[in-house]
Amino acid sequence: MECVHDQNCSIHIGEGAVSLADDIPLRQEDRNCIILCEENAADLILPILGDRCPNLRKQPLYYLNAREQDKQVSSLIPLWKAWETDGIDRRTLVINIGGGVLCDMGGFAASVFKRGIPFVNIPTTLLSMADASVGGKTAVNLDETKNVIGTFSRPEAVLIDPVFLETLPEKEFLSGMAELIKMQWIANPDFSIDRTEECFSSRAMLSDLLLSAIEQKARITAMDFKEGNIRKILNFGHTFGHAFEALALKRKQKITHGEAIAHGMTCELYLSWLMTGFDRGKFETCSAWIRKHYGIFQFSRHEIPDLIAYMKTDKKSIEGKVYPILLPAFGQCRFTQAVPESLLEKTLSAYPFF
Ligand SMILES: NC(=O)c1ccc[n+]([C@@H]2O[C@H](COP(=O)([O-])OP(=O)(O)OC[C@H]3O[C@@H](n4cnc5c(N)ncnc54)[C@H](O)[C@@H]3O)[C@@H](O)[C@H]2O)c1
Numbered sequence: 001m002e003c004v005h006d007q008n009c010s011i012h013i014g015e016g017a018v019s020l021a022d023d024i025p026l027r028q029e030d031r032n033c034i035i036l037c038e039e040n041a042a043d044l045i046l047p048i049l050g051d052r053c054p055n056l057r058k059q060p061l062y063y064l065n066a067r068e069q070d071k072q073v074s075s076l077i078p079l080w081k082a083w084e085t086d087g088i089d090r091r092t093l094v095i096n097i098g099g100g101v102l103c104d105m106g107g108f109a110a111s112v113f114k115r116g117i118p119f120v121n122i123p124t125t126l127l128s129m130a131d132a133s134v135g136g137k138t139a140v141n142l143d144e145t146k147n148v149i150g151t152f153s154r155p156e157a158v159l160i161d162p163v164f165l166e167t168l169p170e171k172e173f174l175s176g177m178a179e180l181i182k183m184q185w186i187a188n189p190d191f192s193i194d195r196t197e198e199c200f201s202s203r204a205m206l207s208d209l210l211l212s213a214i215e216q217k218a219r220i221t222a223m224d225f226k227e228g229n230i231r232k233i234l235n236f237g238h239t240f241g242h243a244f245e246a247l248a249l250k251r252k253q254k255i256t257h258g259e260a261i262a263h264g265m266t267c268e269l270y271l272s273w274l275m276t277g278f279d280r281g282k283f284e285t286c287s288a289w290i291r292k293h294y295g296i297f298q299f300s301r302h303e304i305p306d307l308i309a310y311m312k313t314d315k316k317s318i319e320g321k322v323y324p325i326l327l328p329a330f331g332q333c334r335f336t337q338a339v340p341e342s343l344l345e346k347t348l349s350a351y352p353f354f
Pocket residue numbers: 038040041044045066067068071098099100101102104124125126127128131132133134135137138139146147164165167168169172175256257258
């Protein structure tokens with residue numbers, strides 16, 4: 001098992017990591033512990049938790065509907081009321097177990113309840129293992145606008161155990177792979193498209209890819225926890241990706257976070273070619289690769305103004321100016337270059353023809 005330190009948060013990665021949670025109720029002499037589990041996958045997740053952590057079976061269990069459409073402040077009010085009724089206070093540690101939506105919602109719920117109670121994340125999807133459970137960002141959406149209400153609050157620990165991946169549908173696996181590939185493209189100058197395909201098709205390389213993504217994220221967040229500068233590069237693909245997710249939410253259409261980010265990466269690489277000289281041939285190969293594995297996000301010309309409006313409400317936008325992350329090359333990122341609206345429009349108009 002590997003351990004990565006993200007300031008005061010220890011991230012344990014590998015088979016058996018979830019068993020470390022069994023000690024939590026024993027270690028906490030003056031603290032209580034509760035479990036917050038996502039409702040949707042509870043029948044898959046809880047038997048594994050109960051089997052690996054018998055001491056947790058006796059702890060109070062709360063459920064949360066944690067689909068993307070539930071990721072709103074209003075969904076947390078009944079949970080906070082229940083916690084209040086049950087006497088949950090700052091001596092209580094919350095164990096969040098579920099996918100990225102649950103980690104974001106549970107982390108946010110804990111980080112503002114009584115001005116902040118401690119929590120531990122046990123991510124159960126590849127995407128939440130690779131990204132959402134680590135780095136200390138918690139959030140809910142505001143209607144369709146993604147993650148605009150949230151806190152910077154690190155969990156005490158993150159326990160990443162591949163045992164949960166055994167039940168993960170292929171679509172969700174692909175979603176997590178998009179974030180893992182994103183991390184290589186932004187942080188690894190030697191990463192080629194051949195290597196991308198190799199990593200993608202070989203599950204044997206998954207643990208290395210996961211460890212590398214977590215180490216990189218911990219390294220970057222240590223430099224800039226509150227995303228004042230360098231941490232912004234982790235949002236490569238997210239300016240367009242979040243706009244696609246917002247449009248999908250509005251249409252009540254299902255799209256995974258990773259799919260949206262993959263389409264966003266294609267658009268931001270196109271902009272990188274236009275604005276920073278990212279190699280044209282490489283852009284075409286990357287875009288064909290994304291299309292092969294993630295297809296295309298369908299939208300009409302009439303929806304382009306809506307997509308641009310979503311980008312302007314993105315957290316990274318300043319005074320209506322949009323700052324997608326641009327890559328002059330793999331392993332190099334620019335995050336301070338505002339992109340004129342005409343180029344956003346050009347990119348979205350060209351996207352179906354990439
Ligand atoms: N805070 C951050 O830094 C950060 C980073 C990246 C993404 N995110 C957020 O993460 C969310 C996406 O997370 P996600 O992709 O995990 O989606 P998700 O939480 O919706 O989970 C995807 C699906 O997998 C199911 N599931 C969970 N565990 C399972 C298991 N072990 N077996 C089978 N099915 C299981 C869930 O019920 C759900 O249907 C987005 O809301 C995104 O904004 C946050």
